[in-house]
Amino acid sequence: MSSRSELSARHGLAWLNEAGWLDALARVADEHRFAVQRWRQHDWPAVIRRRDADCASGEICLGIALPPDRDGVKLRVALRVALQGVREMRAPLEIADVIEHAGSQWRDDLRVMHDQIAAQGLTIRVYGSLALQALTGLSYLRPASDIDVLFSPQDRLQLEHGVSLLQRHALRLPLDGEIAFPSGHAVAWKEWAQACGRSDNRVLVKHGSGVALQRVDELLAALEEHACAA
Numbered sequence: 295m296s297s298r299s300e301l302s303a304r305h306g307l308a309w310l311n312e313a314g315w316l317d318a319l320a321r322v323a324d325e326h327r328f329a330v331q332r333w334r335q336h337d338w339p340a341v342i343r344r345r346d347a348d349c350a351s352g353e354i355c356l357g358i359a360l361p362p363d364r365d366g367v368k369l370r371v372a373l374r375v376a377l378q379g380v381r382e383m384r385a386p387l388e389i390a391d392v393i394e395h396a397g398s399q400w401r402d403d404l405r406v407m408h409d410q411i412a413a414q415g416l417t418i419r420v421y422g423s424l425a426l427q428a429l430t431g432l433s434y435l436r437p438a439s440d441i442d443v444l445f446s447p448q449d450r451l452q453l454e455h456g457v458s459l460l461q462r463h464a465l466r467l468p469l470d471g472e473i474a475f476p477s478g479h480a481v482a483w484k485e486w487a488q489a490c491g492r493s494d495n496r497v498l499v500k501h502g503s504g505v506a507l508q509r510v511d512e513l514l515a516a517l518e519e520h521a522c523a524a
Contacts, residue, residue, distance in 0.1 A: 302342055302354060302383060303342065303474065303478060303502075304342055304343060304344055304480065304500070304502070305341060305342065305386050305419075305421040305444055305472075305474075306341070306342040306383055306384065306385055306386060307339040307340075307341060307342070307383065307384045307385070307386065307387075307429075308339055308340050308341075308342055308354065308356055308380050308382070308383050309337065309339045309340075309380070309381045309382040309383075309384075310334075310340065310375065310379050310380060310381060311379055311380070311381040313376075313378065313379045314375045314376070314378075314379025314380055314381065315330070315334040315379070316379075317375040317376055317379045318330055318340075318356075318373045318374075318375050318379070319331070319334075321373070321374060321375075322371065322373065326369075326371045329358060329360055329369065329371055330358065330371060330373070333358050336430070338358075338429060338430050339384075339429060340356035340357060340358050340373055341356065341357050341358070341359070341421070342354065342355070342356055342383075343355050343356060343357045343372070344500070344501075344502060344503060344504070345502050345503045346374065347503065349374060352376055352377055352378075353374055353375065353376055353377065354374070354375060354376075354377055354380060355372070355373070355374050356372075356373040356374070356375065357370055357371060357372050357373060358370070358371050358373065359371075359426060361426075361432045361433050361434045362434065362436060366436060368434075385419060386419035386420060386421045386425060386444055387419060387420050387421075387425045387428060387429070388419055388420070389404060389407065389408040389411065389418065389419070389420055389443075390408055391420070391428055392404075392420050392424050392425060392427075392428040393405060393408065395424065395427050395428040396424055396435075396441075397435060400441070400467060403463065403466045403467050404441075404467065406463075407459070407463045407467070410459060411459065414452075414455055414456075414459070415452075416445070416447070416452060416455065416456050416459070417445070417446040417447075417448075418443050418444070418445045418446075418456065418459075418460075419443065419444045419446070420441065420442065420443055420444070421442050421443075421444055421471070422440065422441075422442030422470075422471070423435050423436075423439050423440070423442070424439070424441050424442070425442070439468070440468045440469070440470035440471075441467055441468055441469050441470065441471075442470050442471040442472075443460065443469055443470070443471035443472075443483070444471055444472055444474050444480075445457075445460065445471070445472070445473050445474065445483055446473075446474045446476075447473065447475070447517065448476065448520070448521060448524065449517065449518070449520075449521035450514060450517055450518055450521070453473070453514075453517065456473075457473070457483060457486065457487050457490075460483055460487075461487060464484075470482075470484070471483060472500070473486055475513060475516065475517055475520075476516075476517065476520040477513075477516050477517075477520070478501055478502055479499045479500070479501050479508070479513065479516075480499065480500045480501070481497045481498065481499055481500075481513070482497075482498070485497050485498065486510075489510055490510055492510070493509070493510050493511035493514070494509060494510070494511065495509070495510050496508060496509050496510070497510060497513070499513070
């Protein structure tokens with residue numbers, strides 16, 4: 295079972311209770327109140343985002359994203375609520391949850407990818423436009439949309455197998471997204487695939503409150519330490 299700290303990582307899903315929605319509405323700009331009210335009415339989840347610099351320990355930073363308009367612009371509304379306002383948190387959706395909401399040209403390849411992920415015991419979830427379309431039933435996907443995946447390896451072998459799997463399926467699917475290391479650090483999987491050939495290469499790492507450059511070998515060492523401790 296996932297811990298609360300794992301569920302509160304970036305891209306996780308948060309359902310608010312009534313106090314949480316009232317808290318969100320009290321802080322949001324007037325021009326965004328209609329969007330927040332719509333989310334409240336449908337009981338759709340907000341998405342956990344990187345913590346603001348001034349976020350208190352008893353608060354959580356969230357966001358909602360509306361479907362793109364005619365020009366392809368997607369309005370994003372930043373929220374911040376007290377933790378007591380969160381009714382439930384879950385990890386991002388699994389691939390099985392989004393297949394039927396994807397474009398017909400993607401479904402067969404997503405099914406094959408899902409089966410291979412399951413066979414290898416990997417954890418690869420979905421966030422972004424495809425996940426939001428599955429959660430809300432609204433039209434988020436456009437012809438140029440990516441499929442954002444969140445790959446969470448537990449050891450170095452899983453990391454190697456998962457990146458290889460993503461590279462293979464990226465030949466047929468518009469895969470994008472991140473590797474989420476157990477430390478809470480995340481790296482774009484395509485950047486990792488390019489940089490991991492040399493241990494002294496540096497990659498852009500995202501974490502709960504910011505971004506930084508970090509060496510590949512440091513991330514691998516932390517992953518191996520986690521695997522030994524598990």
